Amino acid sequence: MITDVATFIGGYAFRHLDARSPEWLVAQMDRLGIDQAWVGHLPSILYRDPTPGTAALARALEPFRNRLCPVPTVNPDAPRWEDDLNFASLIDAPAVRVYPTWQGVESTSAVMRELVAAAAAIEMPLLFTVRLEDARQRHPRDVAPQLPAAAIRFGVRQHPDVRILVSNADRAFIEEVHFGLTPVEAARVLWDIGWVWGPPEDHLRTLIETVGLERFVFGTGMPLRIPDGAVAKLDLLDLVPEERELITAGNLRSWRRG
Numbered sequence: 001m002i003t004d005v006a007t008f009i010g011g012y013a014f015r016h017l018d019a020r021s022p023e024w025l026v027a028q029m030d031r032l033g034i035d036q037a038w039v040g041h042l043p044s045i046l047y048r049d050p051t052p053g054t055a056a057l058a059r060a061l062e063p064f065r066n067r068l069c070p071v072p073t074v075n076p077d078a079p080r081w082e083d084d085l086n087f088a089s090l091i092d093a094p095a096v097r098v099y100p101t102w103q104g105v106e107s108t109s110a111v112m113r114e115l116v117a118a119a120a121a122i123e124m125p126l127l128f129t130v131r132l133e134d135a136r137q138r139h140p141r142d143v144a145p146q147l148p149a150a151a152i153r154f155g156v157r158q159h160p161d162v163r164i165l166v167s168n169a170d171r172a173f174i175e176e177v178h179f180g181l182t183p184v185e186a187a188r189v190l191w192d193i194g195w196v197w198g199p200p201e202d203h204l205r206t207l208i209e210t211v212g213l214e215r216f217v218f219g220t221g222m223p224l225r226i227p228d229g230a231v232a233k234l235d236l237l238d239l240v241p242e243e244r245e246l247i248t249a250g251n252l253r254s255w256r257r258g
Contacts, residue, residue: 001249003036004029004227005127006167006192006219009060010042010053014139017042019223022064028222029067032231037068038127040097042224044073045132051084058091071127073097076115077105085118094256095125095165100151102144107151113158120159125256128152130169130195132224149176156185163188163255167219168195171203178211186211190255192219193247198233205237217255218248 010020019028020042029037039061044053054072061068072088074081074096088096098115100107119126130147155164166177169191178186193216197203208216218234220227234244 001036001245002034002218003038003249003252004034004220004222004230005038005165005217005252006040006129006194006221007037008040008042008223009057010044012042012224013046014142015133015137015224017223022060022068025222026064026067028227032227034220034227035067038071038094039068040071040127041073044097045099045102047073048075049078050075051078051080054084054087069094071095071097073099074115075103075105076111077103081115082118085115085122085124089122089124093124095127097127097129099129099144101147107148108154112151112155116155116158116162120162123161123258125163125165126155127165127167128155129167130173132168149173149180152177152189153180156181156188161258163190163258165190165192165217165255167192168221170195171197171207174207174211178215186215188255189215190217190251191215192217193233194219194221194225194230196233198236204233208237213243213246214251214254216247217252 007025009022009025011017041053041057044050047053050073057070057072061070070091070093072093074084085096105111128147152164152166174191193204196207218230220230
């Protein structure tokens with residue numbers, strides 16, 4: 001079983017994407033042997049109110065719900081954001097996405113504290129994305145800052161039951177957060193491997209040895225990133241089947257059970 005926690009459908013404001021449909025996503029999953037994917041809605045990242053984007057995401061994925069799980073966007077600064085959070089629960093979303101820097105929300109603000117508490121209360125994990133593209137690729141008008149490591153530490157510490165998944169973090173970001181948390185706090189945070197370098201730097205191997213194999217899950221970032229890279233990184237780790245399964249599905253199952 002392989003679950004990809006970092007995929008998207010829809011158009012992107014700063015780059016044309018031919019590959020943006022659920023059908024394309026499923027075809028890539030079949031090609032790479034990926035069984036299930038958590039799917040975000042790219043246009044909703046910049047919607048002031050992401051509610052219409054959540055409805056569009058749910059409709060688009062409905063024919064593929066055995067493979068594609070909707071992960072709606074919540075903007076804690078938008079009116080009635082609580083309704084968006086509750087709707088995510090109604091459609092059995094495995095998590096909700098929040099983009100503080102793109103949404104213009106201070107990551108340590110009162111509204112973020114409210115979102116963390118509300119998500120924890122209904123046992124809904126939060127998915128944060130550090131970056132969407134390499135800084136060298138970004139459009140001149142794409143000026144949202146990268147998510148700060150302090151945002152993750154702040155979120156984890158706001159509620160003892162909140163669970164956080166972080167996508168597209170590199171080694172330095174992961175180490176800054178992980179080693180600034182207590183073991184109990186760190187156990188509620190997962191990291192996808194999408195932005196962690198493999199050989200020859202082998203940052204992923206180093207992180208597995210220092211942070212722990214149990215803290216990592218599989219994520220490709222498609223269609224913004226070429227998905228084959230994440231698969232190749234797993235292959236180059238030379239893990240035994242039981243260890244590989246932890247990254248591809250087992251760690252996610254354990255984390256979701258709390």
